[in-house]
Amino acid sequence: MDMTVTARGGATAVSAEKKRMSRAARELNATVTIVARGVLLTLKSPATLIMSLIMPIVMMYMIGGNLSQNMAGGLGFDYGRFMLIGMLVNMLFMMTCQGLSGLVEDRETDFTQEMFVAPVSRYSIVVGTILGSAFLAIVSCFGTLAVGLFMGIRLGAGQLLAVLALSPLMCLAAGAFGMLLLGSIRNRRAANIAIMLVPMAQMFLSGAIIPIADSSGLLLVLSRLMPMTYCLDLVRAVVCAGTPEYDAVVLFNPAVTSAAILGLTALFLAVGTWLFARSETHK
Amino acid sequence: MNKILEVNNLVKRYDKARYNAVDDISFSVDEGEFFAFLGPNGAGKTTTISILTTTLTKTGGEVLIAGYDAQRQAKEVRENIGIIFQKPSLDPQLTAEENIRFHACLYGVYGYRPTFGLMPRAYRDRVRELAEIVGISDAMFKPIKKLSGGMQRKLEIIRSLIHTPKILFLDEPTTGLDAVSRRGLWEYINRSRRENGTTVFLTTHYIDEAENVDKVCIINHGKIAACCSPGELKRTLEYDPTPRVCLPTLEDAYIAYLTKTERRSA
Numbered sequence: 001m002d003m004t005v006t007a008r009g010g011a012t013a014v015s016a017e018k019k020r021m022s023r024a025a026r027e028l029n030a031t032v033t034i035v036a037r038g039v040l041l042t043l044k045s046p047a048t049l050i051m052s053l054i055m056p057i058v059m060m061y062m063i064g065g066n067l068s069q070n071m072a073g074g075l076g077f078d079y080g081r082f083m084l085i086g087m088l089v090n091m092l093f094m095m096t097c098q099g100l101s102g103l104v105e106d107r108e109t110d111f112t113q114e115m116f117v118a119p120v121s122r123y124s125i126v127v128g129t130i131l132g133s134a135f136l137a138i139v140s141c142f143g144t145l146a147v148g149l150f151m152g153i154r155l156g157a158g159q160l161l162a163v164l165a166l167s168p169l170m171c172l173a174a175g176a177f178g179m180l181l182l183g184s185i186r187n188r189r190a191a192n193i194a195i196m197l198v199p200m201a202q203m204f205l206s207g208a209i210i211p212i213a214d215s216s217g218l219l220l221v222l223s224r225l226m227p228m229t230y231c232l233d234l235v236r237a238v239v240c241a242g243t244p245e246y247d248a249v250v251l252f253n254p255a256v257t258s259a260a261i262l263g264l265t266a267l268f269l270a271v272g273t274w275l276f277a278r279s280e281t282h283k
Numbered sequence: 284m285n286k287i288l289e290v291n292n293l294v295k296r297y298d299k300a301r302y303n304a305v306d307d308i309s310f311s312v313d314e315g316e317f318f319a320f321l322g323p324n325g326a327g328k329t330t331t332i333s334i335l336t337t338t339l340t341k342t343g344g345e346v347l348i349a350g351y352d353a354q355r356q357a358k359e360v361r362e363n364i365g366i367i368f369q370k371p372s373l374d375p376q377l378t379a380e381e382n383i384r385f386h387a388c389l390y391g392v393y394g395y396r397p398t399f400g401l402m403p404r405a406y407r408d409r410v411r412e413l414a415e416i417v418g419i420s421d422a423m424f425k426p427i428k429k430l431s432g433g434m435q436r437k438l439e440i441i442r443s444l445i446h447t448p449k450i451l452f453l454d455e456p457t458t459g460l461d462a463v464s465r466r467g468l469w470e471y472i473n474r475s476r477r478e479n480g481t482t483v484f485l486t487t488h489y490i491d492e493a494e495n496v497d498k499v500c501i502i503n504h505g506k507i508a509a510c511c512s513p514g515e516l517k518r519t520l521e522y523d524p525t526p527r528v529c530l531p532t533l534e535d536a537y538i539a540y541l542t543k544t545e546r547r548s549a
Contacts, residue, residue: 021394026391029395030388030389033388033389033395034389036395036397037385040377040381041376045376109372109374109375111372111373113368114372114374117336117337117338117364118361118389118390119358119359119362119391120389280338281337281338282298282340283297283339
């Protein structure tokens with residue numbers, strides 16, 4: 001093989017490709033690459049995929065089903081639909097956060113070094129990782145819908161499309177919240193505990209399966225700090241728009257909810273990314 | 284010759300540490316130079332290389348790489364460097380080719396495509412060519428977990444060079460490799476230096492690997508003990524290595540320097 005020609009030829013080709021890609025395109029390409037890695041890792045782990053389909057059975061059928069059968073009488077609205085939306089959003093949050101714990105695993109295998117020496121923004125890396133984790137979350141959403149169908153709880157085609165259209169925003173909000181949690185945790189065991197405990201607490205505080213219209217005191221304050229409270233409320237506002245039960249299940253004006261989601265997501269993403277990047281380089 | 288790397292009065296003290304891990308060091312590397320940064324365990328080599336590659340913040344001093352400040356212009360610095368870390372940093376869940384594709388796309392060399400077959404022809408040809416040169420063509424589509432340590436190191440070399448960096452940092456690249464793998468790896472790095480004029484910054488415990496470098500710096504207890512060519516370093520040897528038929532090696536000079544600095548600090 002003629003090394004001189006081939007190596008130089010390769011370098012020239014690389015330089016030409018480099019020149020064609022603008023900075024914005026490079027950031028987008030890096031984000032897409034990291035998302036694709038997340039999807040690929042999920043597809044290569046059948047056990048993870050199976051677990052993401054078993055989760056809805058536990059959460060929706062066992063927890064939700066029991067609440068529905070024993071405690072949902074006299075609420076004044078369709079509890080089944082209330083719970084289905086709660087579980088869909090809860091799945092997006094839990095599974096996205098769980099996927100993010102892969103960042104801590106990457107730290108342990110030193111793979112974060114490989115990402116952090118790349119000439120791309122830390123935000124591209126974090127947003128790519130969040131959206132890569134969202135793939136598994138969306139798989140478990142389909143599992144939740146299937147369990148809902150089995151339980152006789154359905155959404156209309158328009159309502160379903162609305163939920164799916166909002167799901168990337170929900171995943172981003174969940175990922176930003178997860179980054180805030182994981183930003184400065186270096187130990188995988190501690191990260192796994194945090195990533196299970198906090199979303200679990202959030203499920204009860206934000207009204208995924210239990211209405212929180214009458215919460216007060218510290219529980220009220222905590223519910224208002226949780227981004228999932230606003231995500232749930234927005235999805236319920238969209239799904240229940242124009243129905244008689246709208247006032248019974250929706251807490252805030254959708255404009256306020258949207259502003260709260262965007263504000264909290266931007267804040268948590270900025271602080272979480274800063275904490276994560278800082279813990280990598282400041283020792 | 285243009286300086287591609289300049290380190291001026293660099294200081295690093297880790298959080299809650301009582302002493303500086305890197306203590307006011309200064310040196311420079313010329314473009315295209317083969318530079319060795321040697322020192323015993325805990326001397327400050329990896330700390331220095333981490334600061335130079337923007338993965339660790341400094342406490343004080345100045346680092347310029349390809350004219351860019353390593354702290355304020357980190358992204359520009361990263362565009363110009365390639366790194367092989369002391370510990371392998373491959374994704375064990377991906378195949379060898381997927382690891383390279385991930386790197387090439389992350390660096391913006393190629394637009395991402397979901398399979399090797401869909402990647403641009405230039406990428407496919409370059410990967411095949413590099414894999415052939417380092418002798419891992421058969422392993423390109425195998426998961427990393429199934430590759431030997433030597434193959435993983437070779438893969439890291441391919442990965443670090445695919446974006447044609449101006450300066451390649453090698454942090455103990457041959458640790459744990461057998462003699463054949465070490466030789467193959469060095470042959471490829473030397474070829475790449477010749478063909479692309481890549482500057483190489485090497486840290487190693489195998490002193491014989493630094494025998495042919497252009498410049499060597501020895502660091503001990505966070506301070507530079509010596510910085511010159513291997514020939515100059517050997518000429519400073521105070522003892523006469525026996526038997527007389529042997530010429531002094533760089534390792535002789537290295538150990539003599541370390542012993543001297545140990546005596547001084549004691």
